[in-house]
Amino acid sequence: MEEELGMLEEKHLYRRIKVLESAQKSHVRYQGREMLMLASNSYLDLCDDVRVKEYAAKILMEYGTGSGGARLTTGTMRIHMELEAEISRFKGREAAMVFNTGFAANSGILPALCGEGDIIYSDARNHASIIDGCRMSKADTVIYKHNDMADLEEKILEHPGRWGVIVSDGVFSMDGDIVDLPGLVRLADTYGLLSMIDEAHATGVIGATGRGCEEYFHMEGKTDILMGTLSKAIGSEGGYVCGSRTLTEYLKNKARSYIFSTALSPVTIAAAKKALELMEEESWRVQKLQENVSWFCRCLQGLGIDAHSETAIVPIRIGNEERALQVSEKLMEQGYFIPAIRYPTVRKGEAMLRAALMATHTEEELAEAAQAIREAIVHCSEWAKKF
Numbered sequence: 001m002e003e004e005l006g007m008l009e010e011k012h013l014y015r016r017i018k019v020l021e022s023a024q025k026s027h028v029r030y031q032g033r034e035m036l037m038l039a040s041n042s043y044l045d046l047c048d049d050v051r052v053k054e055y056a057a058k059i060l061m062e063y064g065t066g067s068g069g070a071r072l073t074t075g076t077m078r079i080h081m082e083l084e085a086e087i088s089r090f091k092g093r094e095a096a097m098v099f100n101t102g103f104a105a106n107s108g109i110l111p112a113l114c115g116e117g118d119i120i121y122s123d124a125r126n127h128a129s130i131i132d133g134c135r136m137s138k139a140d141t142v143i144y145k146h147n148d149m150a151d152l153e154e155k156i157l158e159h160p161g162r163w164g165v166i167v168s169d170g171v172f173s174m175d176g177d178i179v180d181l182p183g184l185v186r187l188a189d190t191y192g193l194l195s196m197i198d199e200a201h202a203t204g205v206i207g208a209t210g211r212g213c214e215e216y217f218h219m220e221g222k223t224d225i226l227m228g229t230l231s232k233a234i235g236s237e238g239g240y241v242c243g244s245r246t247l248t249e250y251l252k253n254k255a256r257s258y259i260f261s262t263a264l265s266p267v268t269i270a271a272a273k274k275a276l277e278l279m280e281e282e283s284w285r286v287q288k289l290q291e292n293v294s295w296f297c298r299c300l301q302g303l304g305i306d307a308h309s310e311t312a313i314v315p316i317r318i319g320n321e322e323r324a325l326q327v328s329e330k331l332m333e334q335g336y337f338i339p340a341i342r343y344p345t346v347r348k349g350e351a352m353l354r355a356a357l358m359a360t361h362t363e364e365e366l367a368e369a370a371q372a373i374r375e376a377i378v379h380c381s382e383w384a385k386k387f
């Protein structure tokens with residue numbers, strides 16, 4: 001273990017946790033200082049919302065802390081059912097079910113649906129939880145080129161008559177780009193496969209009212225399996241899947257991560273339910289988030305930095321791992337919380353800064369952050385030239 005850790009350190013791939021001293025919001029306390037948070041997945045800034053906290057506190061006083069059992073034993077309270085009803089309505093589906101995390105959802109759904117002899121077609125940049133779900137399923141996993149529907153079709157044609165699932169992130173978690181949903185659904189329909197989209201970074205972010213990929217492409221109801229998380233824009237915890245009643249009943253009987261794990265606390269569930277309500281009531285949040293993204297990209301472009309995104313994730317490419325770390329450290333010193341993303345999260349030599357925006361960032365804050373990013377990049381490349 002020590003040898004392995006030493007090697008990670010040498011390659012600038014050693015990971016350390018950063019401890020926050022405040023709630024998750026647009027301004028956080030870190031190492032005794034206030035910083036602008038530009039890395040959080042809490043895109044709508046609802047983790048510390050007083051109405052969410054009050055509702056969660058009310059449910060806490062009524063139902064207590066733990067759920068005391070798995071969903072199918074003693075762990076289901078009325079609030080769990082209410083949240084699932086809200087999610088299925090919000091996503092326009094017959095039914096929804098909540099898993100303990102997004103990771104548990106993906107690693108439970110895929111092995112429940114696919115087994116030996118089946119095929120899972122999986123995008124090359126899918127999230128680790130999808131990759132693990134594929135591995136655990138014992139199905140043959142065929143990786144297609146990132147968001148490349150021509151490559152996907154070629155690969156499907158190499159396996160005529162085989163049944164399976166096409167699975168993709170809706171918004172890719174590192175690059176922030178959006179799946180070609182029309183292309184993917186067309187192929188699934190043409191070849192009799194199920195389509196499954198992971199909306200972890202799409203829900204609350206894309207589509208006019210934050211309903212995700214289908215709303216973005218005006219393709220409501222066209223995906224067979226919509227999976228997502230309550231841990232990102234919704235600001236709580238948990239994963240969910242929406243689809244037909246048959247799908248959710250099947251998964252409740254087959255998905256091991258659902259069956260053999262204690263249900264989420266009523267407090268967490270209550271927070272998610274309130275946040276979902278607020279997201280719909282306060283439509284300015286999704287709109288402002290989308291405006292912030294285009295403003296921030298324009299600021300960076302104006303400073304000569306290549307930045308494009310239609311989602312809350314704005315990748316700023318650096319390449320070298322050590323350099324990316326230096327730029328990130330420089331920004332931390334300046335009060336900007338923007339981490340470097342390195343292998344194995346992204347490929348070797350493709351290290352980047354991954355900025356994530358919130359609905360509550362102001363234009364002024366974002367313009368200043370863009371300036372600071374440019375200065376940090378220039379500073380670190382000049383420093384590198386001296387050696």
Ligand SMILES: *Cc1c(COP(=O)(O)O)cnc(C)c1O
Nearest residue numbers: 101102103127129173200229231
């Ligand atoms: C974060 C994420 C998950 C996992 O969700 P958690 O609720 O954090 O476990 C799954 N898929 C994607 C694409 C993600 O970004």
